[in-house]
Amino acid sequence: MSKANQMLWYKAWTDTRMFFFLGMFSLIAMVGALNMAYPGSPGQEFPHGALAVRLADVRSLPQDARSYIWLHWFGNTLVIWLSILAVALASTGFPPPRAATGSILHTLALPVSRRIMAGVRVAMGFVELVIAAVIPTLLVCVAAALRGQSYSVREGLVQSLLAVAGAGALYALFVFFSATLGEMAKGILGCATLFLFGLFTFLVDGVQQYSIFRLMTGDMYFLRGEIPWLGIAGSVCASLLLIVGSLAIVERRDY
């Protein structure tokens, strides 16, 4: 990798690291909370359901550590925090001209194409999402082992990557919003999209199975051992389309 490309990655890191550290700190704190709140006696009722998962499926779960971890970590905490982190990281991307601070002119005047510049930024955000999903999940697995319980590392990795597949689509959607809308419009439309989508997911049975949040919880994998290839493919395709569209917009834009 050339020195210039290394520096582009480094700059992307400096631009995003604050949100990344906040996200990691929050997720690691949640790992601690998950362990502290672990119900000691077997058979104790688990208080929560999982996002976008049918209640009947949740009720049918055995009352053990594996179910507890999945419900709390993959079914709630990781989905919520990874979604928030995805939105935050996407907001650090290329802003539209009116919202752009002058600092972007310094970068745009460098001898590097906007496609590479923006591509590196998007890729850095995605890498951070992967790390933010995988590292705390591994901690969850280690903490379970220390407690004398078990949650397989392999299972944890698959679940966390499913969460990333869904969060990646959210990230791409907000990168697209960032590239096309002003700050205010981006905020309003972004929040409205998430709220309405979330509402439909949880209130309308028919929507639930197609929800990005369901993909993130990985219920198919947890309950039936099936990897949701269709959901992954849909999410990846949508992400790619949104990212390619965003890069094309940024490349043609006047600053």
Added chain:
Amino acid sequence: MIEEPIIITRKLRKAYGRRVAVDGLDLEVPSGSICGLLGRNGSGKTTALKMLMGITRPDSGEGRVFGQRINNNQESLAIRARTGFLPEDKLVPGGMTVGELIRFTRAFYPLWRNDLEEHFLRLFHLPPSMTGASLSKGARCQLSLVLALSRGAELLVLDEPTSGLDPAMSEQVLRSLVTLAGEGQTTVLFSSHQISEVEQIADRVCMISRGRAVLSEEMDELANTYQQVRIVFDGKPPVSEFDNAREEGRTLSMLVRGDVEEVVARGRAMHALSVDVAPATLKDIFLTETSEAVE
């Protein structure tokens, strides 16, 4: 053989919605020159400079820098590799320290001038560990200058390089530009509101009004081309008899482009008490040329 100008634009146009920022700009900047770009607020200077750097795309017209087309992505990269650009607001990425920003920018320019970097860092006393966001406005301007001037660039495109600097610093920066151009390898195009700065260092001036170049001349030629004429009459002066004349009591003042003898003769024929001809100042020329275009 006549050397091709480093910057050439022909009928360059850029509009933002209904507002036309640059309207058929013809500009030429010869190699090795220091060209001052003068214009009122909103005259299109910044947009023109951003188009040269590929930051903004022209709607129509043609522009070439180093012979490369400014509206072609690949050729624009080649332009930017040989050019140091200083944007108008001189903001730098806020999350990186001064040292990091220098390392970041240096990575893109193989001909980076460490000597100039050290010179300007010494001059400005910039703390290497402070982040861009925590720098004062003046320090940000200074850092932007370090980042633009140390690139070892053949061309410097500077949008108001001394804005935000105190007079002593401004003087140092202007001297540095002259030194860089004097080394013979750097061409400078800078915009300014400060006519005195252009007079001080430019060897060529281009005036823009409403997005058009209304004047583009060597500074040495200006003295031959423009003269300030003051005609004093014994009573109310015949202001309508002279083009662009300004009435001040019994005196008519006017900037004359070209044949001044004809104006002097006409004044004398009208029994003027006195007719004085003096070299026109750049300010006189700027006010006349830009107000003509506005009217």
